[in-house]
Amino acid sequence: MRKSNDFDGGIDFMSMKSNQTSSKLNVLNTPKIFTILVDDVVVIKNKIVVNIGQIVLRGQVLALGYKNIAPMHSPASGLITQITNEEFKFFSNKRYSVINIQSDGKDRWINRTPIHNYKDLSVNKIIQFIYNAGIVGLGGAGFLSSKKLKYSIKKVHTLVVNAAESEPYVTSDDCLMQNFATEIVQGCQIVMWILKIKFVLIAIEDDKHLAYIKVHDAINHLSGFEIRKIKKKYPSGSSKQLIKTLFDQEIPSGKHSIHLGIILFNVATIFSIKRAILNGEPLTERIVTLSDKDALYQKNFLVRIGTPVKHILLENNINFKSNSIILGGPITGFIVDNVNFPILKTSNSVLFLKSSLLKYELEQPCIRCTMCSRACPMNLLPEQLYFYSKSRDHDKSKEYSIQECIECGICEQVCPSNIPLLTYFRKEKLKINKIILKENLSTKFKKLFLSRQSRLRSLESINENIILSNSILDKKFEENLILDKKIENLITNKSQNIRKVELEAAINRAKQKQKLNKCLIDRQ
C-alpha cells in the first residue's frame, strides 16, 4: 500500500513550533462573559431554546442544530444576558446571532450521562449522541461528524486520524496527543466499533517526536493500530494530500475520501467523540495555541468555546492594541478586527504579532513567474486562474477547474508580486456557484412554467371540447339530441371542477416558489 510518501507541490514553511512548551497544557481562567455565535439559519427556524434572563448550566443546549449545523452548548453555568444579531465582516459576510452568557463562576454541570457500555446500544443511537454533543470536525472545515459517520457506515475499511498540523505556529494537536494519548485511542475504538473498522492509521508529521512516542506507547499492545510519520510539508493536513501521501491514491474530483473506503478524522474530533460518549460531556472546550511571531511565547490552553479573544490576551498580559491578531493558522486564518470575537469550534490557534510585521504590500502586476503553480498541491495553474478570475471569464476559469482549488493559500504566500490570489479565487468561486444556482433555479422554474402551460392547454382543450362538442359526453348529447337537466348539471360541475384544479395548482406553485426562496436564503 505504501508507495509514495509525497504529494505534488506544497512548501516547507519554517516550522515555528517550540517542542518544549507544547507538551504543557495550561488552564485558562474562565472569563466573565462568553459570547457564542449561532448560525442565523438556526434562528430563522426558531431553534434557539433559551431566552434572555434564563439561568443555564454548563453543557446545556442553547440552540438546536439544523441540517448541517451542530447544536450549541453553554460553555459555563450562568445567566444569559443578551441575544443579538451581528455581522462580522472580517469573518464572513454572513449574519450571526450572538448569545452572551455571564458566568457565575461555579461551573455547575448538567447531569452528565456517561455511556461506558456503548457496545450494547445501537449504532444510530451512538451517532445521535455524537450529534447531540455538538461535535463538528475540529480541524478547520467544521463538517458535522455525525453526518460523516452516518454516510460511511458499511462503506469504509480504514480510519485515518489526521494529526498532521502542517501550519506553522499551531501545536494544539501536538499538545493533545502528548497529554491525552489513551483517550484518543479510546475515541478511535468508539469510531471503530461504530463503523466496524479493523484498521486505524494515525498520521503525524515527522517533527513531533514526543507526540509520536506517546501515541506509539498507547497503541503498542493494540492490534489494528498503526502510526506513521509523514514529511513535514504544508498542506499535508489537507485530506486530499494526506490520502495521497499515505495510500498513494487520489480522491476523484467531486468525491469524498469515503468513496475510497477511507474515513478521516482530526485528532481533536476523535478526542471530543470520546468525551461525548465515555464522559457524557458535550463539546464545550478545546485546545488552542497562543503564539507570538517568533514562537518564543508559545502556550497551549484548554479554552472554552465562546471565550473572547480579548480575554485570552489579557490573561497573558498581551497588549492587543499594538498587536494584530490572527485567529487560526497564519496561512488560512483571518485577522481579527473585533477583539470580542470568540473562539470558535474550529479555531485552533491565536497568533499575535506586531502590526508592522504583517505584510500589507501593494499588489503588483503578475509576471507569470510560476512560483504559485510550482507550489500548488492540486497541480492547478493559479496564474491563468488569476487572469481569468480578474477578467471575470467564468467559463474559462471553470475550464481551468477553479472548483478544484482547496484554498490552502500557498499561492498567495509565495507570490513575489503580493497578489491576494486566494481572495480572487474565493470571489470567483462564489460567483460561479451563484451562476450554477441561478441556472438550476431557472431550469426548475422553466419546468414549472411548462407544466403550467400544458395544464392550461389541456384546460383550454376541455373548454373547447365543451364548446365544440367534441367530448364523449357531448357526442352522446348530440346523438341523443336531448337537453337533459342532468347533462346541464354535468357541464356546470365540470367547470367548477376545473376551477378547483386551477386553484390547487396555483397554491402548489406558490408553495414551491416559497420553498425555493428559502433554499436560496439558506444557501446564501
Next chain:
Amino acid sequence: MDYQYTKVNGIFFFRSTNDIMLLVILAIVPGIIIECYYFKIAILIQILLASFASVIFELFVLKLRKKDIYTYYFDFSPLLTGILLGLSLPAYSPWWMSIIGSFFSIVITKQLYGGLGYNIFNPAMAGYAILLVSFPVLMTNWSFQNNLILLDTLSFKDVMSIIFFTNLDDYYKIMSQFCDIPTFITQVTPLEQIRIHNKNVLVNVASVMSFVDEITMYRHWILINFGFFIGGIFLLIKKIICWRISFSILLSLFSCYLFDFFYLKHDSISPLIQLFLGSTMISVFFIATDPVTTSITKIGRIIFGGFIGVLIWIIRTFGGYPDAISFSILLANSLVPLIDHYTQPRIYGKIK
C-alpha cells in the same frame, strides 16, 4: 466579500518582483564587464542610452495611462529591458537607434498591450527586430567589434563622435575614416563570417580548423558568452529562471549543430564553439527566460525552448540574418498561448 490578506513575515522566504529584476540585472554585470574590456566604453554608452530612454518612456506612458507611478507600477523591468536592448545593439550604432528601439519596445510592445505582465512579445527583442528590419545596414555593422586592433586606436572622444554624430551620411564617412579599407564597413560578426564562408564553398571550408585554433580565433566572443553563461548559472542557482527553457534551447541548438557538423556539413566550426558565438548565451539565459512571455507549464517550457533552438539553427544556416535570436524568440512567444493550452498539467483527482 472581502477576505483579509495575511502574509506573515518570516515563515517563508520569498523575493519580491523588484528583487527578481535586480538580481537579473546583477547577473548580467560580468558579461557587460568582459564586453567592456574588449569593446571599450561604447557598449556602456549604448546601455546607458537605451536604459535611460526606456525608463523615461515607461514613466511617460504610465503618466498617460494615469497609473500610480511611485508605489504601484514602477519597478526595474524597464531598466532591464533597456540594458538588454543596449547590449544587443552594435556598440557603435548612432544614438537615435537605441532611443527608437526603446520607444518601440516599451511603448508599443509593452505598455500598449497593458503594461508589465500583459505583453505577448519580449519587449527588448521586439525593439531589436524592428531596428533590424528598418536599418539593416546599420544594425549589421559590427566592423569595430571585429577589429580589436582598430579599437585600441579609438579614444573616448572618437567614440562619442561616432555615436553622437547626427547625420547618417556623415556617419558612413566617419566609419570609412576610421576603417582604412572601405570594404570593411560591412564586415560582421563571426557568425556572418561563417555564413559567408559556408555560402562560398570555393573560397574556404576545405580546411577544417582545429578546436584550439577556433578558440583562439573567436576568443573574445567566447569569453563574453562565458560571462553571460556564469550569470545564467547564478540565476539558475538562485532559482529565478527556469532551467527547462535554457537547457532545452541549448540542447536543441547543440543537437542541430551536431547534426549539421557531421551529416549536412554546412558548418566548419565545431558545435560546442557555436554555442558560445554571437549572442547565444545572453539570449538563452536572459532573454528567452523572461517569465512574462514564456509558457507557464513544465512541458510547455521544454517545447518552447526546443522550438527556439531549432529556429535559431534554421535561420542561422538557411536564413538571411546572421544572428537569429530575436526572430526566433518572437516567433516562439507568439506560440505561447497555444503551447499553454495543450500542455496543461493533470489536476489532482482528475483523469485526463
